[in-house]
Amino acid sequence: MKFGFWHLFKTDLKHGTTNWVAAILLGGLIILPSLYAWMNIEASWDPYGRTENIKIGVVNEDTGGEVRGESIDVGETLVDSLKENDTMNWQFVTKEKAMDELEYGNYFATIIIPEDFSKKLSTVITDNPEKANIEYYVNEKINAIAPKITDKGAGAIVDKVSSQFISEVNGVIFEMFNDLGIEMEQSLPDIKRFENYIFTLEENLPEIHQILNQSLSDADKAEGMINDAQGLIPTVKDAANNGLTTVNDTLGYLEKAENRLKEMAPKIEQDLKKIQSTSQKINDFLHEIENNQPEITQGSEILNQVNGQLDSTLESLNTIETALKQLQEQNNNENNPDNGESEQNDQQIETALNQIASIKESINTMKTNTSEVESTIQEKQQEIDERFQSLTQFSDDVNTTIDSFVKEYQQTIAPRVEEEIKQAESTLTTAKNILVEVQNTLPEIEQMLNNTEGNLAEGEEMLNYVLGEFPYVNDKINTLADKIRSIQSETDMEEIIKLLQNDPNAEKGFFEEPVTLDTNKVFPIENYGTGMTPFYTVLAIWVGGLLLISLMSTEPHDPSIYTERHMYFGRLLTFYVIGILQTFIVTFGDLFLLGVSVDSAVWFVLFGLLISLIFISIVYTLVSVFGDVGKAMAIVLLVLQIAAAGGTYPAVLLPEFFQVIHPFLPFTYGINLMREAVGGIVWDKVYADASILTLFGIAAILIGAFLKKPINHYTNKLKKKSKESGLFH
Structure with a gap:
């Protein structure tokens, strides 16, 4: 079954x-x-929570270093930080003991900080920086996992040193950047001015080249002109000497004219007074005749007396006229360099001569009238009276004119002529001083022309050199301008300044830990045991x-x-x-x-x-x-x-x-x-x-x-x- x-x-x-x-x-x-x-x-x-039982030997042989004048001892700083760190069982011992304990297996690892540790780190700001190294020895025979743990500890030390050193160095660097930013901000107007200068120079380079060529051509012309000027120096010397002689001669003529004027003035004044007195007597006489109504039989006698007075007046006027003409002729022969003043003197004398001529013409007219009176004296008494009345009126006019002329001569003509002579003397004295100064300056001018000729030769040589170098300078200026434009299109100087300006302490803290790990656990596991x-x-x-x-x-x-x-x-x-x-x-x-x-x-x-x-x-x-x-x-x-x-x-x-x-x-x-x-x-x-x-x-x-x-x-x-x-x- x-x-x-x-x-x-x-x-x-x-x-x-x-x-x-x-x-x-x-x-x-x-x-x-x-x-x-x-x-x-x-x-x-x-398993990593009990690493404090892992013994690690620490040997500090660092002797320190220097960064920008500041002493640093990174090894000592590291030891101090490890003494506060309980992640491992740090053993601070000598190198000999640390290596012995490592070989016997009592230490899982040994860390040795060499004596040149800080010195090598301090080369970071030099042209040939060297990397610093920490010697790490581990006994891997003890356990398969322990070396991995100690490796992690050693790596953590290296990371700590690196971050701390980077922090310190970047603190110094950013402090320099901050100073540089402030300096650049202060220099920003100068920088922009320099940029504008370069652009202006670039824009004007063709004109500069043209000016240089023109300057070279002008230098050649100037050299010819200096040679011409040097050739004219003897002529200028002769002209100055001749001018000085002429001025001296003219001053002599003016002095003679002044003396002659002083001699003639009293006589002219005396004659003018005589004319004035005679004219007044004639006028008084005519009025007297007019008032007394003389008989025709007395007319010839009276007219003879009048003609005698008129002849005397004409003689005095001729004397004054001759004196003034002599003064005018002497004034024209003095060759006064101040033509304006000479013309004014001529005008004053000519005015006086014209007035004397007018007076003479009036007196001659009077004589003609007296002759007519005498010829018609036998005629009607009425006509004689009219003639006397007309003669009397004319005599009044002549008398007024003579008084006016005497007054004008005394107040205007004589002082003005004297003043003009004085002014001409002053002007000629100034001209004489100028000519003397010109004579004294001519040797200095001659020396300056000689020096200028030498300097022009050197300048011409320099201009030739500058023109030879101009293509190179032109290329460099254009290249520099292109670079500036490129920088302007790619960067903003003000933005750069903002970037350079910073808080060194904040930047130092940033570079000590530039990246923080923000851990987001999608499926969090509490510990390693849970994970296993x-x-x-x-x-x-x-x-x-x-x-x-x-x-x-x-x-x-x-x-x-x-x-x-x-x-x-x-x-x-x-x-x-x-x-x-x-x-x-x-x-x-x-x-x-x-x-x-x-x-x-x-x-x-x-x-x-x-x-x-x-x-x-x-x-x-x-x-x-x-x-x-x-x-x-x-x-x-x-x-x-x-x-x-x-x-x-x-x-x-x-x-x-x-x-x-x-x-x-x-x-x-x-x-x-x-x-x-x-x-x-x-x-x-x-x-x-x-x-x-x-x-x-x-x-x-x-x-x-x-x-x-x-x-x-x-x-x-x-x-x-x-x-x-x-x-x-």
Whole structure:
């Protein structure tokens, strides 16, 4: 009679619960996988949180340096900062002790700061900066992971030194930039003025070139003119000498004219008074005649007396006229260089002569009238009276004219002539002084012309040189102007000044930490142990399956009462129950015993149960179908999965072989599912990973259901043969 798989399952449960030895063994099988997971998770909970126990030797041999007159000691600063840093167990010792302790394994690593550390760093502002180095010694024999941790510590030290030094140096640099910005801001008007000067110079270069050519031509002309001027110097000397002689002669003539005027003045004045007196007497006489009404018989006698007086007056006027004409002639012969003053003197004398001529004409008219009176005296008495009346009136006019002339001569003509002579003497004296000064200056002018001739020769040579260099200067000025325009189009000087002006302390702080890492954890994991929980939990579930196939048989004691398929499914259910219990223990232990922080605890347990069912199916099927060979296959598969599933290292960092097999391993998808529950679920990934993992389980069950019997036919022979050796059960 054959029984079904359910009968086998119930029998297994009965034996497992009633046989205390079996119960103990099953209890051990259920708990042991959990211990494997828990111990590994606990050990890796926070491995970098206890690095303060790792001893690292620190040796400071730095002697300091100097940056822009400021002393720096980066080594001492670093030691001070490490004394406040508890991430490692820093040991500040001598170089000899540090190396000894490192060799004996008491120190995991040793860091040595050389004596020229600060000096090399201080060369950053020189033309040949040198990189400073920190000597790092590590004993990799002690542990595989410890060197990585100490490397991180050494790297942190280098980063700290670099950031601190960059901060200090940039503080100095930006302080210089700030000073430069202030100076540039103060000099900005001068810079713009210089730019305008360059542009103006560029614009005027053609005109400058033309001026230079013209200057060279003018220099040639000037040299000819100087030669001409030098040739005229003797002529100028002669002219000055002749002019001085003429001025001296003229001054002599003026002196003579002045003396002659002084001699003639009293006589002219006397004659004028005489004329004035005679004219007055005639006038009085005529009035007397007019008042007394003389007889015609007395007319001839009276007229003779009048004619005598008139002749006397004419004689005096002729004397004055002759004197004035002599004075006029002498004035014209004196060659006075001041022609204006000579003309004024002539005009004054000519005026006086004209007035005398007028008086003479009037007196002659009077004489004519007296003659007419005498000729007609025999005529009518009435006509005689009219004539006398007319003569009397004319005499009054002559008398008035003479009085006016005498007054004008005394007040205007004589003083004016004397004044003009004085002014002419003054002008000629000034001209004489000028000519004397010209004579004295001529030697100096001659010397200056000689010097100018030499300077012109040098200037002409320089102009030729400048014209020869002009194309080069022209190109350079145009190039400079183009560069300035290019800079103006690409940059804003005021913007540059704003960029240069800064707060050195703020810039120093910026460069000490120019970039801050703003960490945003999409799926935050609390610690390293939590991150390793998916791997170690999945590993524990597989190990649990291996323990089961190592201690429990996949075949019943009486296989004859069951078919191959019933044996497979009946014992598979027993393995499922134990696997589920193992999973509950390990997942609940992770959550409540270790306190692993997971995003979804329920799904963490449920995903664990699914993984357990799949893994049990695979391991159980391998052993059930292939026997002892299946056990070996399950162990090999475990080894491959530990290396290639990406539980500890990303698959992309693994060797190529492991990257190739990575997608074909159940571990890959089991670990992915547990990571979703721990970090945060993305359901699309869960569906994909759960589906592929389920396919592994279905494939295992199909192999067990349909291939167990034919394959067992061969494996049983192998099993029988191995037992005959006495080495295998």
